[in-house]
Amino acid sequence: MSAQIIDGKAISATIRAEIKVEVEAMKAQYNKVPGLATVLVSDRKDSQTYVRMKKKACAEVGIASFGHELPTSISQAELLKVVQELNANPDVHGILVQLPLPDHLDEEEILGAVSLEKDVDGFHPLNIGRLSMKRREPLFVPCTPRGCIELLDRTGVQIEGKRAVVLGRSNIVGLPVAMLLLHRNATLTICHSRTKNLPEVVREADILITAVGRAEMVRGDWVKPGVVVIDVGTNAVDDPADNRGYHLVGDVAFNEVKEVASAITPVPGGVGPMTIAMLLRNTLDGAKRTSG
């Protein structure tokens, strides 16, 4: 029997519709809308596309967006100044610095300069600390990890008491999603490039979250029947038949694993659309906090 396909596009659309209602209510009550500032310092096509998608998504739900497209030659001091101005701007409730930054800039310092109250990406170490600890609420939960948990919740997957395996331990996905699963009372295992007998460990999972960026690494015989799979990987593979010359696949061999899993996210159309929805959600939450 083939798995339920978790439709991230549809779930994300539902969430964006919910956000739109709340934004309208805020506007009616306070004559104010949430504002998101995007900071782009890159010639990279993918970064430009992401920022454009984020601004478009803001517009659709009524969130104001403030785009800052800066030359890649910008100095550390000049970029810090932009961040500080946005920190001080009361119409801005979220600041998103699109990564990666050019090599000559100190990413850690720039991200650390974003006001905690506007850190909608949730990447500040203080936020990650509060996220990791028990009984300490972070101001913002990072978007992609939050999106993974939303997908599980809105699919009706129980997390408590389940064995959750996270493949990957990055600061932006693997680690924070692992902490969220732990706080939801999963028995948590984190695997990575140094894990031995990886298929054996992955096979322990009732819930599997993959975020390693290795095209179709997880095969059908790596997973336990009935597993729920959230595939964060987005990998381009050459494809002369596609007019872009490539197509996207996840970290999981979808066609094989869907025959064993009980539910699985596709790539694209799974986690991807959730990240932007959660960014909007975080921006709205930030704005609600400032309005009291």
Added chain:
Amino acid sequence: MSAQIIDGKAISATIRAEIKVEVEAMKAQYNKVPGLATVLVSDRKDSQTYVRMKKKACAEVGIASFGHELPTSISQAELLKVVQELNANPDVHGILVQLPLPDHLDEEEILGAVSLEKDVDGFHPLNIGRLSMKRREPLFVPCTPRGCIELLDRTGVQIEGKRAVVLGRSNIVGLPVAMLLLHRNATLTICHSRTKNLPEVVREADILITAVGRAEMVRGDWVKPGVVVIDVGTNAVDDPADNRGYHLVGDVAFNEVKEVASAITPVPGGVGPMTIAMLLRNTLDGAKRTSG
């Protein structure tokens, strides 16, 4: 064959001797010694004993200690003022607020008020965030978790690629020791009260760290032959034959598990002595950082 007993008392003595040499060198070079402030707000016998042991350990290695024994009736504002004075005192390089505090005090606010540069307990959320994230160094690693890793290292146990299971997810032991094992490239599993089939999960461990406070919970048939066990639990069990009326045991049934494990810490005399040694180490590290 019976397991190697990991002698925390002996390893801790070695570390304290190493620290003493460094403190003497600092005194000779800078005419300055590290200073540790202890803040005790409790009538609890155990808290008083811990603080006394910490001061004695400081004296033995040449670290200055500044004891603040405050009435349990102290207000939040008064206690905050004590912390702020210690933050400002240049002879103090580490501030230890003995926990638990009386119920009327806000522990989170007090701990958050300790200057990051003097947070030798390493409990500040920013420190835990930096500890959890890749490529972000915390200023201080919490003492007991750091002691667990030292015990493994000084026993010659390889961590990379091993399956490490941590039983317990407290902010002060379980979570930070899990993050340390992950950064050392173990495949990490965290178990807790909601874990199902606990013996089965524990049996996956090559390295087992227990920190749950349940007397002798882990039995001989829960562990894989050859496992290395670090038992952080310290539990009092009634014992009329003992002149205190109780004796201490760990979270692990020592006599059973030592017949299966390759190495194991005893309770007492395992992790306990390491916590104080690491507190001295952190205080010395803090003082070295300020002297440049």
